[in-house]
Amino acid sequence: MQSEFPEVAIVIITTIILLLFLVGFIVIMLILNQKSRLTQVQELRLMEEKYEQELLRTQLEIQENIFGNLSQEIHDNIGQSLTFVSLSLLTVPVENGSEAHLYIEESRKMLQKAIAELRDLSKGLQTERIIEIGLVKAIEFELQRLERTNLYKTSFNFTDVQNLMDSQTETILFRTVQEMLNNIVKHARASELEIHLTHENDTINLEIRDNGIGFDPGILSEKEYSKGLGLRNIRKRAALIGGTCNINSIKNGGTTIRITIPVNKQPFHEHNEESQI
Amino acid sequence: MYLTDLLNFLSEIPVYIIFIFLCLVLSLVSLAKKNPPRYLPLFTCYLFLTLIIECIGWSYKRAAMNNLTLYNLYGVVHFTYVIYLLSSFLQEGRARHIFTWIMLFYPIAALLNIYIIQGPRHFGTYSYIVGAVIVVICSIYYFYQRIKFPGRESLLLDPSFWIATGLLFFNAITVPYLGIVNFVANIPHADKTFSTINAVLTIILYSLFCISSVCSLNFRKLPS
Secondary structure, three states: OOHHHHHHHHHHHHHHHHHHHHHHHHHHHHHHHHHHHHHHHHHHHHHHHHHHHHHHHHHHHHHHHHHHHHHHHHHHHHHHHHHHHHHHHHHHOOOOOOOOHHHHHHHHHHHHHHHHHHHHHHHHHHHHHHHHOHHHHHHHHHHHHHHHHHOOEEEEEEEEOOOOOHHHHHHHHHHHHHHHHHHHHHHHHEEEEEEEEEEEEEEEEEEEEEEEOOOOOOOOOOHHHHHHHHHHHHHHHHOOOOOOOEEEEEEOOOOEEEEEEEEOOOOOHHOOOOOOO | OHHHHHHHHHHHOHHHHHHHHHHHHHHHHHHHHOOOOHHHHHHHHHHHHHHHHHHHHHHHHHHOOHHHHHHHHHHHHHHHHHHHHHHHHHHHHHHHHHHHHHHHHHHHHHHHHEEEEOOOOOHHHHHHHHHHHHHHHHHHHHHHHHHOOOOOOOOHHHHHHHHHHHHHHHHHHHHHOOOOOOHHOOHHHHHHHHHHHHHHHHHHHHHHHHHHHHHHOOOOOOOO
């Protein structure tokens, strides 16, 4: 019995050491695997973000091209044709003061109005013009268009933001404003809207408020969200220029959308030097 | 009288054989489930063969007969299958290709060693060392891949992790002493101690295989 004791002790000690090794090995493997999984998840998330940004940038480029073509088409073809019709109406041989003359004059006025509206629309679509006149003027111009419909009362407050953004950021921000205004016209049933463009410390704030029917952002269904694309696009565009977007809305209490862009942090430009919108 | 004999017989069965049997039962249960892992049918056959070999080997030992020829031949089948099993867990095609070739060459080399170099009635230490080293390398490569390409599924729920852990652990530890088993065979105490440690290692190995069978009851590999 005594002679067997060392053997038993050896076996027990060896078993304990082996088990400790095994447990240690499994724990180390788990830690390494977990670390690797976390890294993989982070890499995947970064790739997804990068891909989304690429996709959005391409979408914006395509959109700007389409807008450019549309603007040219409206100006060169439809505008020209309507001007020609307006001029032709002048040459219609009817007596001054006759009933037919009154109808023709009325039609000419309507045509002139349509031509003016088309011209405004064409201007709003031209990227070069937005760059030329600047963000503030472009927003003012859009609000004037809305005012002319007599359906909205608008106000625009701004501080000097010139030279704080480059032309690409201005274009994206302006397209975001257009998207927001488009949403107000389509869904909000508002009568008043305010835009505030301010500069505080290192941020530029753009805020659009309306007194429309509002919505509950919490229960805005996924289907509406994906179908409309409006709000999602606004968020994506804000992210693309390194900003954030906050949407506050109360049912029957209006909506406020606030976009905050850091002045010195615009990653879009850093990796977008080659492709110009 | 018969019952007493049976109980005496059962009490003499080594614990590691009970673990192998348990592992086989769990493997069969996993196999009966819907969509079992692809490796499982052959793995169950391997466990069944192992159980038979261990039972025969034990009965030879009880009858004081030499069972080394049996274990030498079983070793060839065991290492060939285990290399195949581990290579099937590998994701990278090139490494799998290399281990498949090794798996094809190993039995030839091992049989040549057993019958020509060391003789069938001695433990084939060369073929054992080579086989165990290949298994260790293959297991390490498997773990390297699991760290490099971790996948989405949890490591603890993956049957292949438990199998590879068991094989790495068993083979890495048994190589040093089974490699010199022929030299220490005549030392009375050393032989007994080694046999006991070997039994402990076998129990650990089949316990890990049991865990893998339990995991394969619920494990479904997510699409990558």
